[in-house]
Amino acid sequence: MSSCHCQQPPFRFTDYDTRELGPDQHWGDVSLATCNHCQRVWLHYLIEAPHISRSGRWWRVLVPAAQISTITPQTARDFIQQQPAGFVGGSYFESCGMRITAPIHIY
Numbered sequence: 001m002s003s004c005h006c007q008q009p010p011f012r013f014t015d016y017d018t019r020e021l022g023p024d025q026h027w028g029d030v031s032l033a034t035c036n037h038c039q040r041v042w043l044h045y046l047i048e049a050p051h052i053s054r055s056g057r058w059w060r061v062l063v064p065a066a067q068i069s070t071i072t073p074q075t076a077r078d079f080i081q082q083q084p085a086g087f088v089g090g091s092y093f094e095s096c097g098m099r100i101t102a103p104i105h106i107y
Ligand SMILES: [Zn+2]
Pocket: 004, 005, 006, 007, 035, 036, 037, 038, 039, 040
């Protein structure tokens, strides 16, 4: 797998064509971000509680092309938690992005 900056933090919003899928039942914001350079698709799950400081946190995993059409706000959380690796970041983790491996838990 060739390396692209979409696989190496920090991640820049401007490197992606992002499609918002909407919130899920846990108040997570789900979006799909296609890398402008390698066309890989990343699934993002963002949790923010504006009234709680340092609560912002996100998870991010690669979505195989064949599975992109199966991703919905309702399936996103389980999909991420089933992946072997991904990234987390946000003020809650005091990180702009760090690699994690299974088991992945969204909380
Ligand atoms: Zn890329």
